[in-house]
Amino acid sequence: NAGVTQTPKFQVLKTGQSMTLQCAQDMNHEYMSWYRQDPGMGLRLIHYSVGAGITDQGEVPNGYNVSRSTTEDFPLRLLSAAPSQTSVYFCASSQGQGGSEQYFGPGTRLTVT
Amino acid sequence: LAKTTQPISMDSYEGQEVNITCSHNNIATNDYITWYQQFPSQGPRFIIQGYKTKVTNEVASLFIPADRKSSTLSLPRVSLSDTAVYYCLGAESGGSYIPTFGRGTSLIVHP
Numbered sequence: 001n002a003g004v005t006q007t008p009k010f011q012v013l014k015t016g017q018s019m020t021l022q023c024a025q026d027m028n029h030e031y032m033s034w035y036r037q038d039p040g041m042g043l044r045l046i047h048y049s050v051g052a053g054i055t056d057q058g059e060v061p062n063g064y065n066v067s068r069s070t071t072e073d074f075p076l077r078l079l080s081a082a083p084s085q086t087s088v089y090f091c092a093s094s095q096g097q098g099g100s101e102q103y104f105g106p107g108t109r110l111t112v113t
Numbered sequence: 114l115a116k117t118t119q120p121i122s123m124d125s126y127e128g129q130e131v132n133i134t135c136s137h138n139n140i141a142t143n144d145y146i147t148w149y150q151q152f153p154s155q156g157p158r159f160i161i162q163g164y165k166t167k168v169t170n171e172v173a174s175l176f177i178p179a180d181r182k183s184s185t186l187s188l189p190r191v192s193l194s195d196t197a198v199y200y201c202l203g204a205e206s207g208g209s210y211i212p213t214f215g216r217g218t219s220l221i222v223h224p
Binding site: 004035040041042043044045058059090092099101102103104105106107 | 144145147149154155156157158159162200202203204212213214215216217
Protein backbone atom coordinates (compact mmCIF):
# COMPACT_ATOMS: atom_id res chain seq x y z
CA ASN A 1 0.00 0.00 0.00
CA ALA A 2 1.95 3.04 -1.28
CA GLY A 3 -0.52 5.66 0.00
CA VAL A 4 -0.22 8.95 -1.89
CA THR A 5 2.60 9.25 -4.41
CA GLN A 6 3.77 12.35 -6.25
CA THR A 7 6.12 12.82 -9.18
CA PRO A 8 8.49 14.44 -9.81
CA LYS A 9 10.14 15.24 -6.47
CA PHE A 10 11.96 18.26 -7.90
CA GLN A 11 11.43 20.32 -11.04
CA VAL A 12 12.93 23.48 -12.50
CA LEU A 13 10.98 25.32 -15.17
CA LYS A 14 11.55 28.44 -17.19
CA THR A 15 8.90 31.13 -17.23
CA GLY A 16 6.21 30.26 -19.75
CA GLN A 17 6.84 26.52 -19.80
CA SER A 18 4.09 24.08 -18.98
CA MET A 19 4.16 20.89 -16.97
CA THR A 20 2.00 18.41 -15.10
CA LEU A 21 2.53 17.37 -11.50
CA GLN A 22 1.35 13.82 -11.00
CA CYS A 23 -0.51 12.52 -7.95
CA ALA A 24 -1.86 9.03 -7.35
CA GLN A 25 -3.41 7.22 -4.40
CA ASP A 26 -4.17 3.55 -3.87
CA MET A 27 -6.55 3.83 -0.93
CA ASN A 28 -9.72 4.19 -3.03
CA HIS A 29 -10.35 7.63 -1.54
CA GLU A 30 -13.03 9.76 -3.15
CA TYR A 31 -11.58 13.10 -2.12
CA MET A 32 -8.29 14.49 -3.40
CA SER A 33 -6.74 17.94 -3.19
CA TRP A 34 -3.73 20.01 -4.14
CA TYR A 35 -2.03 22.47 -1.80
CA ARG A 36 0.93 24.77 -2.21
CA GLN A 37 3.24 25.77 0.60
CA ASP A 38 5.50 28.81 0.45
CA PRO A 39 8.37 29.39 2.91
CA GLY A 40 7.11 30.10 6.43
CA MET A 41 3.53 29.76 5.33
CA GLY A 42 0.83 27.23 5.89
CA LEU A 43 -0.75 25.19 3.15
CA ARG A 44 -3.09 26.92 0.71
CA LEU A 45 -5.70 24.93 -1.18
CA ILE A 46 -5.43 25.14 -4.98
CA HIS A 47 -8.03 22.71 -6.34
CA TYR A 48 -9.86 19.70 -5.02
CA SER A 49 -12.01 16.85 -6.25
CA VAL A 50 -14.87 15.02 -4.58
CA GLY A 51 -14.84 12.13 -7.01
CA ALA A 52 -13.98 11.10 -10.55
CA GLY A 53 -15.16 13.73 -13.00
CA ILE A 54 -15.81 16.38 -10.32
CA THR A 55 -13.38 19.16 -9.44
CA ASP A 56 -13.64 22.55 -7.78
CA GLN A 57 -11.47 25.54 -6.98
CA GLY A 58 -9.78 26.23 -3.70
CA GLU A 59 -8.46 29.55 -2.44
CA VAL A 60 -5.58 30.01 -4.96
CA PRO A 61 -6.66 28.35 -8.26
CA ASN A 62 -5.34 30.90 -10.78
CA GLY A 63 -2.69 29.50 -13.13
CA TYR A 64 -3.54 25.88 -12.39
CA ASN A 65 -5.82 23.30 -14.00
CA VAL A 66 -6.91 19.91 -12.75
CA SER A 67 -8.92 16.95 -13.97
CA ARG A 68 -10.02 13.71 -12.34
CA SER A 69 -10.65 10.96 -14.87
CA THR A 70 -10.08 8.11 -12.40
CA THR A 71 -10.41 7.68 -8.64
CA GLU A 72 -6.69 7.06 -8.34
CA ASP A 73 -5.17 10.00 -10.22
CA PHE A 74 -5.41 13.75 -9.78
CA PRO A 75 -2.84 15.63 -11.92
CA LEU A 76 -2.15 19.35 -11.54
CA ARG A 77 -1.28 21.29 -14.68
CA LEU A 78 0.64 24.53 -14.92
CA LEU A 79 -0.15 25.94 -18.35
CA SER A 80 2.36 28.81 -18.38
CA ALA A 81 4.67 28.78 -15.39
CA ALA A 82 5.45 32.02 -13.57
CA PRO A 83 8.07 32.74 -10.87
CA SER A 84 5.20 33.28 -8.40
CA GLN A 85 4.43 29.57 -8.74
CA THR A 86 7.75 28.62 -7.18
CA SER A 87 6.62 26.57 -4.22
CA VAL A 88 6.30 23.12 -2.72
CA TYR A 89 3.19 21.31 -3.90
CA PHE A 90 1.42 18.67 -1.83
CA CYS A 91 -1.29 16.32 -2.95
CA ALA A 92 -3.65 14.79 -0.38
CA SER A 93 -6.49 12.30 -0.32
CA SER A 94 -9.18 11.45 2.21
CA GLN A 95 -12.13 9.18 2.64
CA GLY A 96 -14.40 12.15 3.29
CA GLN A 97 -14.40 15.92 3.36
CA GLY A 98 -14.42 18.31 6.28
CA GLY A 99 -12.68 16.85 9.30
CA SER A 100 -11.81 13.52 7.70
CA GLU A 101 -8.17 12.49 8.06
CA GLN A 102 -6.12 13.58 5.06
CA TYR A 103 -3.17 11.59 3.75
CA PHE A 104 -0.45 13.66 2.13
CA GLY A 105 2.12 12.84 -0.50
CA PRO A 106 5.84 13.66 -0.14
CA GLY A 107 5.57 16.86 -2.15
CA THR A 108 7.04 18.31 -5.35
CA ARG A 109 9.49 21.18 -5.06
CA LEU A 110 9.02 23.45 -8.08
CA THR A 111 11.28 26.33 -9.04
CA VAL A 112 10.34 28.68 -11.88
CA THR A 113 13.13 30.89 -13.18
CA LEU B 114 -15.34 25.97 9.20
CA ALA B 115 -13.86 27.16 12.48
CA LYS B 116 -11.24 29.90 12.36
CA THR B 117 -8.33 28.81 14.51
CA THR B 118 -5.57 30.79 16.19
CA GLN B 119 -2.39 29.26 17.55
CA PRO B 120 1.06 30.56 18.52
CA ILE B 121 3.49 31.00 15.64
CA SER B 122 6.37 29.33 17.47
CA MET B 123 7.36 27.56 20.68
CA ASP B 124 10.62 26.32 22.15
CA SER B 125 11.13 23.40 24.49
CA TYR B 126 13.80 21.03 25.73
CA GLU B 127 14.11 17.30 25.50
CA GLY B 128 12.14 15.44 28.13
CA GLN B 129 9.68 18.26 28.80
CA GLU B 130 5.95 18.14 28.23
CA VAL B 131 4.77 20.56 25.55
CA ASN B 132 1.27 22.00 25.41
CA ILE B 133 0.16 23.86 22.29
CA THR B 134 -3.11 25.71 22.62
CA CYS B 135 -5.43 26.50 19.74
CA SER B 136 -8.25 29.01 19.97
CA HIS B 137 -11.44 28.42 17.94
CA ASN B 138 -14.10 30.77 19.30
CA ASN B 139 -16.54 30.25 16.42
CA ILE B 140 -16.46 26.47 16.40
CA ALA B 141 -19.70 24.95 15.17
CA THR B 142 -21.65 22.19 16.86
CA ASN B 143 -20.59 19.59 14.29
CA ASP B 144 -16.92 20.61 14.04
CA TYR B 145 -14.17 18.29 15.17
CA ILE B 146 -10.71 19.50 16.18
CA THR B 147 -7.90 17.86 14.26
CA TRP B 148 -4.15 18.26 14.67
CA TYR B 149 -1.50 17.57 12.04
CA GLN B 150 2.29 17.41 12.32
CA GLN B 151 4.64 18.42 9.53
CA PHE B 152 8.35 17.66 9.47
CA PRO B 153 10.66 19.66 7.18
CA SER B 154 10.43 18.58 3.55
CA GLN B 155 7.46 16.28 4.23
CA GLY B 156 3.71 16.50 3.91
CA PRO B 157 1.56 16.95 7.04
CA ARG B 158 0.62 13.87 9.01
CA PHE B 159 -2.55 13.36 11.05
CA ILE B 160 -1.85 13.17 14.79
CA ILE B 161 -5.12 13.24 16.67
CA GLN B 162 -8.74 14.29 16.49
CA GLY B 163 -11.38 14.97 19.11
CA TYR B 164 -14.78 16.48 19.76
CA LYS B 165 -14.69 17.21 23.49
CA THR B 166 -13.05 16.13 26.77
CA LYS B 167 -9.84 14.18 26.34
CA VAL B 168 -8.49 11.93 23.62
CA THR B 169 -5.18 10.07 23.91
CA ASN B 170 -3.21 7.99 21.46
CA GLU B 171 0.35 6.75 21.23
CA VAL B 172 1.60 10.12 20.00
CA ALA B 173 -0.28 12.82 21.91
CA SER B 174 -3.24 13.84 24.02
CA LEU B 175 -5.90 16.34 23.05
CA PHE B 176 -7.83 18.28 25.66
CA ILE B 177 -11.02 20.09 24.69
CA PRO B 178 -12.95 21.89 27.47
CA ALA B 179 -16.72 21.84 27.74
CA ASP B 180 -17.20 25.15 25.90
CA ARG B 181 -15.01 23.85 23.02
CA LYS B 182 -13.66 27.35 22.29
CA SER B 183 -10.10 26.13 22.61
CA SER B 184 -8.12 22.93 22.60
CA THR B 185 -4.68 21.88 23.80
CA LEU B 186 -2.37 19.41 22.13
CA SER B 187 -0.10 17.80 24.70
CA LEU B 188 3.13 16.08 23.70
CA PRO B 189 4.60 14.16 26.64
CA ARG B 190 8.37 14.17 27.11
CA VAL B 191 9.37 15.56 23.74
CA SER B 192 12.52 14.57 21.92
CA LEU B 193 14.50 16.29 19.19
CA SER B 194 12.48 14.35 16.63
CA ASP B 195 9.32 16.19 17.71
CA THR B 196 10.68 19.38 16.15
CA ALA B 197 8.01 20.14 13.56
CA VAL B 198 5.14 22.43 12.64
CA TYR B 199 1.81 21.57 14.28
CA TYR B 200 -1.49 22.60 12.67
CA CYS B 201 -4.86 22.87 14.39
CA LEU B 202 -7.97 22.57 12.23
CA GLY B 203 -11.63 22.86 13.08
CA ALA B 204 -13.88 21.14 10.58
CA GLU B 205 -17.10 19.17 10.41
CA SER B 206 -16.51 15.47 9.94
CA GLY B 207 -17.93 14.66 6.55
CA GLY B 208 -18.61 18.33 5.93
CA SER B 209 -18.93 19.60 2.38
CA TYR B 210 -15.53 21.22 1.97
CA ILE B 211 -11.81 20.59 2.13
CA PRO B 212 -10.29 22.32 5.18
CA THR B 213 -7.47 24.80 4.85
CA PHE B 214 -4.37 25.01 7.00
CA GLY B 215 -3.11 28.14 8.73
CA ARG B 216 0.56 28.82 9.46
CA GLY B 217 0.64 26.39 12.36
CA THR B 218 2.95 26.40 15.39
CA SER B 219 6.63 25.80 14.79
CA LEU B 220 7.95 23.75 17.71
CA ILE B 221 11.70 23.58 18.22
CA VAL B 222 13.00 21.07 20.74
CA HIS B 223 16.47 21.82 22.08
CA PRO B 224 18.90 19.28 23.54
